[in-house]
Amino acid sequence: MRNNLTGNLPKVLFNTSSLIKIFLQQNNLVGSIPAVIATSPPIEYLDLRHNHISGKIPSSIGKLSSLVDLRITENNLVGSIPDSLGNISTLKILTLTGNKLSGTVPPSLFTMSSLTFLGLANNSLVGRLPSNIGYTLPNIQGLILSSNKFDGPIPASLPRAYNLRQLYLYNNSLTGFIPFFGSLPNLTELGLSYNQLEAGNWGFVSSLANCTRLTKLMLNGNSLQGKVPSSIGNLSDSLEWLWLRENQISGPIPPEIGNLKSLNRLYMDYNLITGNIPPTIGNLHSLVHLSLAHNKLSGQIPDTIGDLVKLNSLKLDGNNISGRIPESIGRCTQLQILNLAHNSLEGNIPSEIIKISSLSEELDLSHNYLSGGIPVEVGNLINVNKISISNNRLSGNIPSTLGQCVVLEYLDISRNKLSGKIPQFLTSLSSLQNLNLSFNNFGGEVPRGGIFYNASAVSIEGNDDLCTSIPTGGIPLCSMLVERKGKQNSSALILRIVIPTVAAVILILSCIATIYWRKRMQANPHLQEIGEHMRKISYKDIVRSTNSFSQANLIGSGSFGVVYKGSLKLQKDQVAIKIFNLNNYGANRSFIAECEALRNVRHRNLVKIITSCSSVDSTGADFKALVFQYMPNGNLEMWLHPEDLEHGERHILTLSQRINIGLDVAFALDYLHNQCASPLIHCDLKPSNILLDVDMVAYVTDFGLARFVFTPTNADSSTSLACLKGSIGYIPPEYGMSKEISTKGDVYSFGVLLLQMITGQSPTDGKFSDGASLHEFVRRAFPDNICGVVDPALLQDDRNTPEVMEKCVIPMVRIGLSCSMTSPKDRPDMGQVSAEILRIKHLASHMDVR
Template sequence: MAFSAVLCPGFVWFLYLFTFLCSLPLAICNETENDRQALLCFKSRFSGPAGVLASWSNTSLEVCDWHGITCSTVSPHRVIELHLESEGISGPIAPCLANLTSLARLHLSNNSFNGGIPSELGLLSQLHDLNLSMNTLEGNIPPSLGSSRSLTYVDLGVNALTGVIPESLANSSSLQVLWLMSNRLSGKLPKALFNTSSLLDISLQKNNLVGSIPVVTATSPPIQYLDLRYNHISGKIPSSLGNLSSLIELRLTENNLVGRIPDSLGHISTLEILTLNVNNLSGTVPPSLFNMSSLTFLGVANNSLVGRLPSNIGYTLPRIQALVLSTNMFDGPIPASLPKAYNLRQLYLYNNSLTGLIPFFGSLPNLEELDLSYNKLEAGNWEFVSSLTNCTRLTMLMLVGNNLQGEMPSSIGNLSDSLEWLWLRENQISGPIPPEIGNLKSLSRLYMDYNLITGNIPPTIGNLHSLVHLSFAQNRLSGQIPDTIGNLVQLKSLKLDRNNISGRIPESIGRCTQLQILNLAHNSLDGNIPSEIFKISSLSEELDLSHNYLSGGVPVEVGNLINVNKISISDNRLSGNIPSTLGQCVVLEYLDISHNNLSGKIPQFLTSLSSLQNLNLSFNNFDGAVPTGGIFYNASGVSIEGNDDLCTSIPTGGIPLCSTLVEKKGKQNSSALVLRIAVPTVAVVILILSCLATIYWRKRMQENPHLQEFDEHMKKISYEDIVRSTNRFSPANLIGSGSFGVVYKGSLKLQKDQVAIKIFNLNNYGANRSFIAECEALRNVRHRNLVKIITSCSSVDSTGADFKALVFQYMPNGNLEMWLHPEDLEHGERHILTLRQRINIGLDVAFALDYLHNQCASPLIHCDLKPSNILLDLDMVAYVTDFGLSRFVFTASNAYKDSSTSLACLKGSIGYIPPGEIKHILSMLDCWFSLFFTELYNYCRFPNCVCKCKCRVWHERRDINQG
């Protein structure tokens, strides 16, 4: 018993040790099995590409050998890292991952995990790295994540998370990196974030955060990187941000910040990057910001900052690599010291009010991007371009919208071989395009539009094989489009519109198979449209060939433009029918083929183009019925005026019903037999009458030597001809104006000499009657001292309003008014008329009046004889003009004429017509031009002349009243 009592305690301890040693493998086995089951549970919830996790299904492999799994090196070999980045996995994150109790790193980024973040992940006490970025996770951020005392790195960026930033996460004592960018987080910024003792990197950009930036109350928090860009943060920038003495990067771009930039930011000695772009900041930039030797990137663009740039800025920012000051209100010159900032790579000063000459930036060997657009800078002698040739890394040069004048130097071709963007548009550059431009082989964008550039497009432009966008629009270029343009096979946009380019469109453009925009409008191009253009199926945005002199038909290849949105070939000389292949342009939204000579029926397929919103077929020769349906239901989207032979089955203003035309056609068919008999008979009668009329005309011409004969029949011209001849009613062509309209100088194709075009303002009362009266008068009179009418125009303008004009021979010496009273003209100089010239002018006027009163078949009274209505040709021969107020006098032989020619309401210019009491006018009334002669010989104007000739006027008035 004693022996047993002694051995019993030792035996018990032995049993305990034996039991522990036996159960230890079982415990280790259970932990490993738990990890396996947790991973298999996690895998069961998602799907992925075949074979990605094949090892997880291999029962012969240990968990530690599975793909993406890392285990601890000491026993027990627990799972400490799950790394499945960019595996193409989709599905929810299973909460059973929380059973991996030894997990230290969980990286599942760049997949398609969805649903919420399991709150159970906050139970992983060993977890210090959590990366779930670039997925489609939703919901709130679990507050439980902030309870982990080991968590140092959290990246939940680029998801769809909502809600607020948990206070527990902001208060974490272990967290060093917090990346929540590109989500949908809202609410205010937690104050704890800016007063933490552990956080080094905070990235919250691209969310919906609101409120103000919290005040920093802690002493020197360790924050090094703070990114709050692209939120809705408002208020002022707190000066307490200057307490972040370890800050390296501060990014506050695109918020709603207001007020001044605090001076304290300029005292953060470690700060390298500061971006405050796109806010509502105002005032001047603190001098301390321009005096930070550590700064490499300073961006304050798109604010309302004012003031001048410091003259020593190039010395006080020695490390600066990017200086972005665009879209503010900075003024004054660009400091001459700025090119001394030798590390500068990017300089953006566009959209300010900077003045003076562009400095020489050739001392910046690392300069890559230079944008000085939209200022008031000048080029001087363009030497700054020569200095830029030293900037061998330059890829972008933008000088848009300045006061650059003069000719571009040939040294522009010596710029960097790396130059990709060259923008010189919206300046006043003149002269030709240097051929050396073809040396810039890396150019992808070349814009020189909206300048005063002249000359031809150099053929060397074809050397720019990398060119994607080219625009020389709105210049004064002439000559032809070089064939080498077809070498630009990468071209997507070609704009040469609004120049004076002539000749044919080169077929080589068809080789530019990536073109999306082609605009050659408002030039003088002629010939047929090359079919090769319509084979560029990539044309998707715009094809504009309008306002040229193109002829021929619309090529059937137009059907290849299946992606085009806009086609404009208006204001040309195209003829033929609309090709049926146009119906293949199924995404067409805008089609303008107006002001051509196209004919035939309006195609029915236009009604099936469902995308079509604007259709202009006006001023062609289309006939037949207007289609119904589709675009034609939208009256505001369709223009068909100026096609006289169109009809409609639905009553529409201005277009006749087709039934009316059918009735007329039926009557014509029923009369066909009568016409077959009548036409030959009428033709013989007309021939006989023509012979008699010719004999009578020749006899009359012999009797009356003053009657002139037209060299050719009057040929009416169109409104488009008037537009072209006056250079689109250019003020430079305007030579006079009157009560009923204006007079332009121009040239017509049917007339080799220049002409004067009188355009009537039909909005003025009496203008239409004046046009009719002048036509009636000039049709019946011919005399060497009466201005000769060449032709007329009675049409409608581009808005559909009535348009009337008369075309006369041009008188280079103007009117007599200009010679007698030059003081009334701007910068007028007195022209001296000799006595002989004045006598001859008086005789010429007298001969004209004698003809009008005594030799016309129907005597004509001018009614408005004054110096401004007396024109002088190159030899100073006088011509009477302006018959808008003239009237025929009834005699026994012409009493049948319309009563509208009555003189009951006499009008004219005061001082140059007889006294108003006269009720019955005789042909002698135009002899009332004693004032005209007094003005001619004394250089005096009515009423001043009245004082000089009052006695004579009184006697003449008395004689007329008595007689």
Template sequence: MASPIFTILSLFIFSCFVLSTPATCSSNETDLVSLLSFKNTVNDPQGALYSWNETTHFCSWNGIQCGRRHPNRVVAINLRSQDLMGTLTPHIGNLSFLRSINLQNNSFRGEIPNEIGRLRRLESVDFSNNSFIGAIPRNISQCPNLFYLNLIDNNLSGIIPQELGSLYKLEALGLSGNELLGPIPPSIGNLTSLGVLSLTLCGLTGEIPNSLVRLHRLTFLSLAFNNLVGTIPSGLFNISMLREFVVNRNQLQGSIPGSIGLTLPNLRIFYLGQNQLSGGIPMSLSNASSLERIQLTSNLFTGPIPRLGRLSLLSSLSIGDNPVNDDISFIASLTNCTNLERLLVYEIPLLGGPLPHSVVNFSSGLIELVISGTQVRGEIPSGIGNLVALNRLVLSNNDLEGPIPSDIGKLSSLQELFLEGNRFKNQLPSSLGNMTLLSYLYLQENNFSGNLPQSLSNCTKLLGLDLSSNNFSGLIPREIMSLSSISLSFNLSFNAFMGSIPSEIGSLTNVENLDFSNNRLSGLIPNSLSNCLVLQHLFLKGNLLQGEIPPGLSALRGLVELDLSRNNLSGTIPSFLAELHLQRLNLSYNGFHGEVPRTGLFRNRTAISLDGNKELCGGIPELNLPPCSSKTSSKKNPSSLPKVLIAVVISGGVFITFLVFLVLVLYRRRRPKENVASIESLVGTQFTRLSYGDLLKATNGLSEANLIGSGRFGSVYKGILEDHGKTLIAVKVLNPFVKGAFKSFMAECNALRDIRHRNLLKLLSVCESIDFQGNDFRSLIYDFKANGSLDKWLYHHVEQEGLRRLSLIQRLDIAIDVAHALEYLHFGTDSTIVHGDLKPSNILLDHNMIAYVGDFGLAKIVSDMFPAQESSSSIGIRGTIGYIAPEYGTSNLVSTQGDVYSYGVLLLEIFTNRRPTDDSFKEYATLQGFVSAALSDGILKIIDPLIQIENDKSINKITDCVVSVLSIGVACSKDLPRDRMSMTDVVRELHKIKDRYLSANRS
């Protein structure tokens, strides 16, 4: 209900405009009523509009700026990132002196009112990162002074109005991340003052209009992730001011002018990937001396690859998946590119020649080297250990041979090593164990031989290990079986391993896929497999295993596929296999006997294979097995149940099935259209789906006793999945009535669908259903972390909470864990992922105090769409005050450097125990300013006193360590993105600090 003051003032303004002459009205009263109307249509959970009341003049209200020439008239509204929700009042059109309005990073919904077209003085509009719907107002073209229009990341629909072409002063137009239709209107070519045009991920169709060639002041052009067809107008390659040319992921055809390197002298970012472009790669690219990033992947380019050694600023080159016919020797020239960080050459079948020895002379800052899917031959040159910054090395599916050089162990930063599909031979060097940060080691389909080096057990961060299809022999080292970090896959199949499967296999508590097939393994299947509760696929076929199927397998409730075929197993088929959620079971060619179960998976003939077990009987008729003896049947045949009970159960089942079907039909009819897009399209099928009933049971009815946290978009409950091995889970339940919750839910699913890392919170399952009241129910199910959030450990009273004090080394380990997670998000996948909301409450700790980064509800997948450290499809990103990078408020950046800024603040917070919004350092403005001053004046006064209590006798060692850490925090949280460290450097430096500290304590 409107307040009395608002009602009175509304009537007053109405009388002014309708019943009286203009002289009767006070213009500042018009502005007052308009602002009160604005407040009246929004929800303000953070109290951002608390000062908006009649006790003070509106010119002093938060976010309001009045003019100098007209001191009582509103000229600017800046309410960026204030957590506001609601609609935008049409009264905004009465603020006739308004020049700027910024509502970025809120949750406004509804349509943008047409009355905005009445603001003739309007110069800047920023409504990015909201939930506005409907069409872009056509009459915004009546704002002749508009030079900045940012509507990025909303839910706007319809076409781009051709009337926008009359905004001749417009310098920046951002419409990316909406649900627009149709072509780019040719009238955009009239905006000859335009410097930034961002139309990424809009669903646009048609051709790029030739009129865009008139935009001679254009410096940034992004049309990526649309459905554009036709050719790129040749005139665009003559706009000499262009610095970023991004048109990847469309259906564009044609060739690129050979002179592009001369006509675009300022070009820094050049992304053409995932199109249908053809012809030669312009040789003149070597003349574009400002080029930093080149992406030409997945096109039809032919001919030779330019020698780009003169591009001293080049940091990234990706030319994969093209029918290029050339020699790999082109990469030798890249040794002159001293800023090169990434080189990706993949899926080029006609690329041949010997691997140049000069690769060992690449930039010492090289982070990623990919040469795969080619005919490149030769050996990995000795000296590869010179590339000390390398964290990803992919040389898979080539024609490489010879041994792996032992100095590869010098790559101490390496996290991913892929050498599969070559002809490498000899034993693995023991130096592989020096790469203790390895997450992925894939060496399958080679000619390696001999025993596995026990030093691999030092790689305690491994997530995936694949040594299949080689000639390894001997026993499986028990030490390697104890790598509990492995969660994706452990594959030793198609080798010559012998002996028994070590009981230490039970240490693989997180592994999902386990394959020891086709070896010479003997003995019993270890019962310790019962500890592998996450296991989904277990393959032990083609060995010499004996004995019965161990009862421990009954604990593997997540098992989807089990293959024990071609062994010497015996005994009866255990009934618990019918109770598992298996989709495929192969027990063929063993010595099993007795009755085959008739329930569960055993009812599906195509899902089971029992061939070669001559003493089996019973089962479903389709198996064509002989009937069992009456003695066996009396014990196990369900026909002995009372027929009445069976009839009741069947009838009840039919009735329940009908009810479920009816509910689903009604639910689908009532679901809003915009939410029809299922999470299946994002998360795929790799996650176990749980029902609303499952989660209700696990959380005791979502009771308050199980509530462990709540936020803006929902609440988190602790639960136990009884039917999944008593698995502890954390259930994040989205509030369907909060705007932005669904968007956050989909962002989190999208970010987590393809990423796995030891320090990222693991998504176990998803649920999209309806509750018992018929409301939408969406939840994300995570692995429960026993020690809760870092925020709790930093700020709660440790005695009252029963928590230990965080030691210095624990804080350092937590900082390193989080740094590893961010480095993986930024550099560890094909897509660059920006977390967007790094803070202590989003860092969770397990029982070993290992840190995990969670809450990806604000994550942005930058992919190849923009340079990760420069641009994005969004001119802003939500976050938390104190952790948001300053450039998010002033420019069109969503970048990895924004995460680095947040990490820097977090790092300072961990070691000072002061929040970035603390009042104790107001004279320094920020936490980093406060710490910077203390670094020169003495840090003892700002270090968390609990660290000093830890060991007063070693205060000098502690001080040295903390000074080094805080220096990194300050360096990461610099105001300018280019001055900040990269997460790769942060990881390396933090490890050095830890090593020095531990060494000092040992001496």
């Protein structure tokens, strides 16, 4: 036992005629396990857990013929498991978990009828589980084989091991359907997470109702599809853990889930679940952790959520939940995490939830439509580390009570309508590490001291009335601001005199302009449809914003025109202005297609249009332009292939960023293909059409070739691809045979894009000629020689261990290959692709991939 012992194990440790029990766990022993020289030592218990023992397990250990309990977990053992262990007929407990063992498990271990517990988790063991395992381990109670490399199906015989209580097979590569485990009356814990298991018809759930002692059911990170059946409510009254996250589950949450009164952890996040949150969720009075985040839930948060008084964390972010935040959440007085971000919530922030003093880790209400002020009760959050209420419609001042949040580390209240001065007390919050006040209406002098001394930790851009008393880049001196406002006031006085004089003239000109504009709009109905809710701008506005089309503001060019960076009076942020060259064949059609597409779509990973311009230029020629949000990190092409650029330093995308970008694009395509009223095909997906914002979130842009899928209701909008080929290298093979466009064409382009992101190789590289392709180049190396084709920048990152390559990179490549198959019918749907990349993303986060 723990005695701070050091040094090697004695070589004569097992050469004894009287020693029966050896307990040396939790020490600092090193070296290897000595060989057993004696013929049959009487040792019954050998416990070497939690040391630093290395080397191989000696085969002579099989001579310990009286051994009942062998535990060598959490050491540094390598090599294979010796077959001789299967000769110890008395052995009941064998656990080798947490070593570096490899190879296959000796068949003799799976035929030891005496075993009651077998633990081989957290190694690198391979192979398939024996088909008759349920019969050859009749007395097994605990079978722990998680975090290895086992593949193939779960043997159908396993539920015949009638004494089984704990079964952990998670984090392997198991496939096939989940068996019916209802024949195991003593089963208490079932962990099958992070495999590729399927639900079939979900009959296994009804079967599990017979396991009346079941307390933990963990199925997250698999390939479960379809609806969760109502029989979920028939599971054990003792069930405490239900983990279904990171699958492809669709349909609504069955109200019968409220029958599981003992649940304390319910994870259903990162699926495709639709419908409302059932009010019966409030029956789960023992619930401590509830996460339904990143689904497609809609409707309102039920008031019954406030009945979950033991909740420690509530995560509903990344859905489309609407309505007000229920005041009843204030009854959840043990909450430490509340995340309702990225929904469509509206109304005021209830003071009741701001009074929850237990909130310590996170309060995130960002990216909603919340209005009103920040409640003064915010001072009750004395334990909170993170507050994010950005991207809402909040107004008023920052309340002084916020200064009572003395352990606050992260505060983001950007992109609201907050005003007044930036309070001085923010300089006194010594724990504050990140402060974002940007794009509000704050004014006056920026405080000095505290976090404001660290420019990289503070963001205050987009507040035009801020000033500073000391020279600071980008912020005017307060003396200059006062002078400027004085001039503005003088100008305002002059305008009050002049305006009445010219009002009549403006009225007449407005009438003439209106008549002219109506004629223009009748000639261009697509522009009218997209512009009904947007303020139009003129050709002169475009000229002014681009500084007369200055070359310095040119940021890109394409087949149908050019893109400039600019600033508009109606928009605080910089914008990107796409100007169509109407002399180019197809440019006018591209403008119409983009207008038609953008008026029908709205998604967080699709570039957002701000306004449009359809006018005439200074020569009287037609002029058309679209104005989009500006993306400071440019497009994906310039990150993947900076050598193609004339200037600019080398950009390096981390593996985590590549996974996130792939997921963003997959989400966008899934929305276009499967969630729009009229499915839309992009037709020109490529890196230069993927834009990146300041946080490296990806947005799909350029809908100039987009077409709606043919249906009886949109027949006029659909078209074949006779003239619309997309971009070389990303065009699916079937389009070259004049086939009609389909969503599977976008899937092909996405597959090429994904392979390009992982390999750093462009599909138009000179090496891919004479029938060769990026797909074939990667396929030949997959999976055994994948390091030979992966972007060297990923291999140089020492955080990308062999395990990361196996669990993250290879699955990403596999998706890229399946999406870029030659035959459209062999390509997956983007819904499946999104769910799989989402699973990889969260596995990567668990492995701390950056």
